[in-house]
Amino acid sequence: MARSTLTRDEVLDAAASLVKQHGPAALTMRKLAAELGTAVTSIYWHVGNRESLLDALVQRTVEEMGAILPQAPTGGTPLAGRTPADRILSVARTLRRELRERPHLIAMVHERGLTERMFLPAQQALVHEVHAAGLRGARAADAVRAIQFQIVGFLLVERNRERAPAQSPAESELWDPAAAPHDPALARALARPADPERLFLLSVRALVTALLAPPASAAPGAGR
């Protein structure tokens, strides 16, 4: 591993590799130096300190994820699906898939509060589709944000569930038939583990349907 001179990019690459394999806790300045075959202190010259090294990794990840959705601010129809609602679902599915391939780095993006920033390109695609569905102005903006929050939120919940240890009480105990004698089918359904993919599509579809629907003369349940 002899090398003429150390580069900031080499430091970032090695750090990313450590994080991808074993998570951020495994990223130690000393381990990293060993990996690079340099003195610990050389790293400081290139990246400042551990915290800004992690920041740089996160920054990189945000840019990579932003690039997966083709930019379409000036028109065009970059996504599959016949209706705007279908294409919104397609955006949602793409994001879901990509995120699941970089769990550690995405977790770090979350921890730094940059999840939303990472989704700005997706937001542009959503604007396009909501517009195509006929929404305009502030109402379109609300719809875009509601959909974006829902997609991102669902993914955050899902990540949360995956890292959950054994739960007590589990849903399966909580919802044994005795707990809901009046609707055993409901109890049985809640005792089964959720199917996230199905629930994801079902939820996004429901929200999109309501948001893209023509405004009712009086919205039901709009108490205030």
Add this chain to the structure above:
Amino acid sequence: MARSTLTRDEVLDAAASLVKQHGPAALTMRKLAAELGTAVTSIYWHVGNRESLLDALVQRTVEEMGAILPQAPTGGTPLAGRTPADRILSVARTLRRELRERPHLIAMVHERGLTERMFLPAQQALVHEVHAAGLRGARAADAVRAIQFQIVGFLLVERNRERAPAQSPAESELWDPAAAPHDPALARALARPADPERLFLLSVRALVTALLAPPASAAPGAGR
């Protein structure tokens, strides 16, 4: 601070106090020992190690948060609002408020993947309301889970945004009028910061409306 004998609960109280004030990073075994006036190693006798100490704090928080919603598995109408939809919104609002008062501890709950566990009592309330709205069986279960995921997800997104550093590009730059010349009102709306409370209610209302609506003969946009 002289004390006859150290208690596991005293350790937890002191630890919780440190975390509440300065976050989990400030919880050092040595600082904690100093706070308690004991040797560092005494703490190990009572709580095992740092990791299980943090686990215990999280466990406590989950129980506290679970207690804020009255249990209503056997009937009764514990929540304000005239319609089931209104009462679901009331659940959502309550959870949102309570979570915002314990930021550090809630963050630790998130990191351990226990957010969903924390919301099981709320799930029971949602079951009650969805049932009151006439949904049954698997369809009711899907609705409950979709609503639960949305509420939890929104809160996770919101937390994410709050911790976000200065963003580049900010939404306000991304959506300057030049970016969307065909709908300047939309661009202006997206350039303004989102109002989370409003968006939260709007989103939950939209989703609930769609989920509680009588099943359409053919759902629009249900492409597969």
Add this chain to the structure above:
DNA sequence: ACCTGAACACCGTTCAAGT
């Protein structure tokens, strides 16, 4: 049953010194 100090194996970071 509970508490203690000493010791171990780690950390991130600073700094004066080298080339």
Add this chain to the structure above:
DNA sequence: ACCTGAACACCGTTCAAGT
């Protein structure tokens, strides 16, 4: 401009020894 080793001030944890 870049790299180095030594040193500092921390960590969490173990363990033999005390009462």
